[in-house]
Amino acid sequence: MATCKACQEPLTLTLDPADPEIRDGGEEAVMVPDDLELQACGCHFHWQCLLDVAPQVTTSMHCPACDTSLASGHAGSSSSASSGQTILTNYASEDGVQQDYDILSVLREEAYFAQHPEDRSAKALHIMSAEGDVAGIMDVLMTEAEDAEELYxxxxxxxxxxxxxxxxxxxxALHVAIVNRQEDVFWLLLWVATPGVPETAFPAEIARRANSQVILSRMKTVYSGQIDQGGMDVRFVRDDNGRTPGDLCREVGSPFSDFAQSAVFQ
Ligand SMILES: [Zn+2]
Ligand SMILES: [Zn+2]
Structure with missing residues (x-):
């Protein structure tokens, strides 16, 4: 049986039996496949072992084990990647086998966060915003705030x-919430990140709910009291296409287009 070219171990992953997400529970450790094959050269890796060398692979576009060129796809083709490049793999995991899986975007993301570890929690916030995970967002914001000195x-x-x-x-994160039509996240982010907006500008139901959560109202007090209001209001941050969250609201339509008309955006 093939082994991982990086760590020489068998291409399996042992799941932690204590993890509540594992269906079969029990005391026994569960072994699942974890076999990522690069199509260009046929080398096999564990998923994490290839991700661990993401900066090197995305820079060189060569296999870290045998140095074969991995780039496929053609510049100017209809590939979804902006560069037109792909790194095709076959990946066998707990969830089955995925043929022709393009891992390049995953590697690029991993390489970015390896170089900018301070942005990982911000990325986590974006993922939670897409999923509508209000409790998770609160947790990330509070944890980071508590790690800072009181004044900051x-x-x-x-x-x-x-x-x-x-x-x-x-x-x-607010753009992400709008694109994914996550209303609760939308209002939460506006609540905590628009220091210049008075509470009375928010719909009464939103203000009532926010104020009923001690942590949330404290966050707003801390935030609005200690940062000057120039340039950091999330309403005015533009994406690469020059769109503010308000612009995006009008694009995705009701009810967000109505929200963009509310006093919060005036
Ligand atoms: Zn490995
Ligand atoms: Zn190789």
Whole structure:
């Protein structure tokens, strides 16, 4: 049986039996396939072992084990990747086998975050925004705020909520929430990240719900009290296409187009 070219171990992954997400529970450790084959050269890796060398692979576009050129696809073709390049693999995992799986975008993302580890929590916020995970977002914001010195607690909130994802069109978490039509996340992000907006501008139901959560109202107080209002209001951050969250609201239509008319955006 083939082994991983990076660590020489068998191409399996042992799941932690203590992980509640594992269906069969029990005391026994569960072994699943974890076999990522590069089509260009036929070398096999564990998923994580290839991701660990993502900066090297995306820079060289060569196999880290045998140095074969991995780039396929043609510049100017209709490939979805902007460069027209792909790195095709066959990946066998717990979920079955995926043939012709293009791993290049995953590697590029991993390479970016290896070089910018401080942006990982902002990316996590974006994923939660897409999924509508309000509790998760609260948790990330509060954790980062609590790690900061008291006087600067607003700074991480501002950094996270105005961070523009370079691998996703320069969108903020608010853009992501709008695209994915996540209303609760939309209002939460506006609530915490628009220091110049008075509470009375928010729909009464939103303000009532936010104020009923002690943590959330505290966040807003801390935020609006300690940061000056220039240039960090999430309403004014544009994506790579020059769109503010308000512009995007009008693009995705009702009910977001109505939200963009509300007092919060005036
Ligand atoms: Zn390995
Ligand atoms: Zn190879």
């Amino acid at each position: 607690q607003a700074a991480p909130v501002q950094r996270l909520t105005t961070w523009r994802d370079p691998l996703n069109g320069g969108q903020t």
